[in-house]
Amino acid sequence: MLEILEYSFFTNALLAGVLASVVCGIIGSYIVVRQMVSVSGGIAHASFGGVGMGYWLGIDPLLGAFCFSGIAALCTGWLMMYARQQFDSLIGVIWAGGMAIGVVFIAITPGFAPDLFTYLFGNILLVTRTYLIIMGLLLFVVIAIVVVLYHRLLAVSFDQEYSQSQGLAFMALNLLMLLLIVIAIVILIRVVGIILVIALLSIPASTARQYAGSLHQMMIYAILIGIFCSTVGIWLSYLWNIPSGATIILVALVVYLLSILQKTLVLRRYRDIMRYRNDS
Amino acid sequence: MTRTSDEPGAITIEDPVILTENLSVSYEGHQVLEKVNLCVRKGDWYAIIGPNGGGKTTLIKAILGLISPGSGKIRVFGQDPKDVRERIGYVPQYQTFQYAFPIRVREVVFLGRMGRMKGLFQRYGAEDSRAVHEAMARMRIEHLADRSISTLSGGERQRTIIARALAGEPDLLLLDEPTVYVDDLSRDIFFSSLTRVRETCTVLLITHDISVVHAHVTKIACLNTRLFTHDSDQITDEMVAQSYGCPVDLITHGDIPHRVLERHNRKEADEC
Numbered sequence: 047m048l049e050i051l052e053y054s055f056f057t058n059a060l061l062a063g064v065l066a067s068v069v070c071g072i073i074g075s076y077i078v079v080r081q082m083v084s085v086s087g088g089i090a091h092a093s094f095g096g097v098g099m100g101y102w103l104g105i106d107p108l109l110g111a112f113c114f115s116g117i118a119a120l121c122t123g124w125l126m127m128y129a130r131q132q133f134d135s136l137i138g139v140i141w142a143g144g145m146a147i148g149v150v151f152i153a154i155t156p157g158f159a160p161d162l163f164t165y166l167f168g169n170i171l172l173v174t175r176t177y178l179i180i181m182g183l184l185l186f187v188v189i190a191i192v193v194v195l196y197h198r199l200l201a202v203s204f205d206q207e208y209s210q211s212q213g214l215a216f217m218a219l220n221l222l223m224l225l226l227i228v229i230a231i232v233i234l235i236r237v238v239g240i241i242l243v244i245a246l247l248s249i250p251a252s253t254a255r256q257y258a259g260s261l262h263q264m265m266i267y268a269i270l271i272g273i274f275c276s277t278v279g280i281w282l283s284y285l286w287n288i289p290s291g292a293t294i295i296l297v298a299l300v301v302y303l304l305s306i307l308q309k310t311l312v313l314r315r316y317r318d319i320m321r322y323r324n325d326s
Numbered sequence: 327m328t329r330t331s332d333e334p335g336a337i338t339i340e341d342p343v344i345l346t347e348n349l350s351v352s353y354e355g356h357q358v359l360e361k362v363n364l365c366v367r368k369g370d371w372y373a374i375i376g377p378n379g380g381g382k383t384t385l386i387k388a389i390l391g392l393i394s395p396g397s398g399k400i401r402v403f404g405q406d407p408k409d410v411r412e413r414i415g416y417v418p419q420y421q422t423f424q425y426a427f428p429i430r431v432r433e434v435v436f437l438g439r440m441g442r443m444k445g446l447f448q449r450y451g452a453e454d455s456r457a458v459h460e461a462m463a464r465m466r467i468e469h470l471a472d473r474s475i476s477t478l479s480g481g482e483r484q485r486t487i488i489a490r491a492l493a494g495e496p497d498l499l500l501l502d503e504p505t506v507y508v509d510d511l512s513r514d515i516f517f518s519s520l521t522r523v524r525e526t527c528t529v530l531l532i533t534h535d536i537s538v539v540h541a542h543v544t545k546i547a548c549l550n551t552r553l554f555t556h557d558s559d560q561i562t563d564e565m566v567a568q569s570y571g572c573p574v575d576l577i578t579h580g581d582i583p584h585r586v587l588e589r590h591n592r593k594e595a596d597e598c
């Protein structure tokens with residue numbers, strides 16, 4: 047069984063899984079508690095426009111994805127301030143608009159687009175050493191920002207109006223939050239692909255939320271759950287020869303469903319005890 | 327006796343803590359505050375009463391600099407409200423956060439120290455811990471310190487929010503119906519603990535609870551788009567009728583619960 051570890055692509059994949067889980071644990075927790083899942087989904091899908099542009103210009107599609115999701119994040123920040131009413135539908139516009147631009151770019155690019163599926167659905171088994179180093183550096187930036195600004199980010203996430211009344215630069219902090227989400231998305235595209243990014247960001251964090259009493263605890267639980275799911279997922283995808291990104295997500299979903307089941311069972315048992323007490 | 331503004335040109339030793347001049351605010355063409363002249367001095371306990379939709383919360387938000395006035399001037403500690411935010415404690419009328427947020431009571435109270443943090447890299451220190459501890463003791467929530475707020479009752483949550491405001495050791499407290507969800511004991515403890523900071527802290531209180539007004543405040547005004555002020559802590563029937571726009575029954579505390587009705591003459595009202 048262990049001989050597969052000798053293949054460097056496999057250890058690379060496992061390492062990439064761990065790095066991705068740390069990103070997801072931290073940024074995913076913010077996304078879940080701030081109810082920014084659809085916002086992040088919009089930014090992630092809009093990045094497809096950049097992938098298409100990358101093909102068309104002949105540059106690295108991931109660079110294009112970074113630019114497009116950055117622009118999408120800026121638009122989102124602006125909408126958050128000035129268009130609270132139609133916010134939800136405007137996110138849909140960004141979401142679909144980015145995808146459409148990507149499709150058109152790919153259509154007008156001569157020849158066919160290699161690895162298009164890798165960008166859409168990810169393939170963690172193709173992660174190279176260079177890419178791992180870039181991932182690690184970006185992750186380091188994310189962790190540094192979150193550690194230094196933890197209390198400030200907590201303040202604006204928890205109670206926007208109050209932190210504004212205390213003179214916190216909440217707009218700057220919100221934009222920073224969006225930038226962190228963009229970095230997370232770009233890191234994760236290689237792992238699970240544009241379409242499944244949002245699942246990896248939200249599912250382990252949602253599982254962790256059920257057990258955590260504070261935000262940093264939630265992050266730690268989410269990281270551990272993520273590492274478990276990605277390791278099991280990579281292993282299963284290798285074993286059964288099925289796509290790695292989707293397998294990781296499915297494992298995360300199973301864990302999430304089990305946690306819900308466990309929570310409701312605990313709740314039911316508690317109710318039974320209360321009923322028994324009341325009867326006697 | 328009721329006037330629509332504070333006496334103009336009164337001689338002052340010190341700058342007022344809050345001063346608004348002809349403050350007007352409107353939302354999408356709908357006038358909410360009209361030419362409000364409010365003057366709160368150091369050490370005042372200033373209560374504002376008024377009907378729903380009268381503009382009380384709007385006034386507080388303008389004083390905090392959360393919304394910008396359509397016209398008129400606001401000065402807090404003689405400065406622009408945005409420059410003195412760390413000296414203001416704020417208890418909002420509605421809990422402006424989600425209950426399900428994973429955060430512990432202690433962490434919420436610590437957020438009250440946030441406004442005092444200078445620079446990006448400053449962290450909470452011993453002084454912050456002391457203030458947080460004191461604020462929690464005052465609101466009797468020390469035993470809840472490590473509980474997640476999603477597990478608290480409504481009143482316990484509200485006491486946490488009040489403790490958050492106290493933790494900042496503010497010079498000015500803006501309280502927007504702070505004790506609506508709070509039981510009588512906690513309410514009394516809250517107000518009497520505030521009495522202890524009376525020398526250092528000025529309070530602007532919005533309330534529908536007239537018994538609180540009678541027991542603690544030094545000045546009172548009614549707000550219904552316009553501000554109707556009065557020098558003393560007496561509520562008169564005229565004031566109430568003017569600001570609510572209709573006769574209102576008020577049941578206040580005292581040895582015998584009594585009512586103030588619009589038809590009462592001035593003398594009777596003063597005897598209350």
Ligand SMILES: Nc1ncnc2c1ncn2[C@@H]1O[C@H](COP(=O)(O)OP(=O)(O)OP(=O)(O)O)[C@@H](O)[C@H]1O
Nearest residue numbers: 353354358376377378379380381382383384385419
């Ligand atoms: N964001 C807003 N947009 C439009 N209108 C608003 C907004 N906020 C408040 N209003 C309106 O302004 C008026 C004053 O509101 P405000 O919240 O200041 O009242 P209040 O005196 O605090 O009332 P209450 O006793 O119910 O708390 C109301 O008529 C309300 O409908």
Ligand SMILES: [Mg+2]
Nearest residue numbers: 382383384419
């Ligand atoms: Mg109000």
